[in-house]
Amino acid sequence: AAMLDFNRTPEIFDLYDRMTAYELFRRVGVTKRLVDDFLRPTLLVGLFKPPEELSAAVTMELLYFYALAHQTSFDVRWLARGTVQTTLLKPLADRLVEMGVKIKPRTFVTQLTYENEQVTSVKTSEGSVACDAVVLALGAGG
DSSP states (O other), X not given: OHHHHOOOOHHHHHHHHTSBHHHHHHHTTOOHHHIIXXXXXXXXXXXXXXXXXXXXXXXXXXXXXXXXXXXXXXXXXXXXXXOHIIIIIHHHHHHHHHTTOOOOTTOOEEEEEEETTEEEEEEETTEEEEOSOXXXXXXXXX
């Protein structure tokens, strides 16, 4: 019902902008499982924040873009078993570790050190680490 009501006029945008996406999901009866298993990861990838930190208006804009306006542009494949974490991310992380990559989960980066425009070390909440390359990433769990 909210998507039908969301006609992008300033008044309607302001109405939905005053509530979080999570509030909207609960108000319209979206299950916790759907939020946790699909909407939260989608929003973390699309808008880099969980639904509790996003306005409902911005969230509906993203969902409209993906689900309605460009549905033929996306090839969604559902996993037969397991979760994205167990089926995709964990095996990828395990393989990267086998290749010598150091994964530092839940570690906050406070500074990057450069020499000749290349990162040579990373200062983190756990100390400094020398490196050849750095990938800064957000976890799918929010």
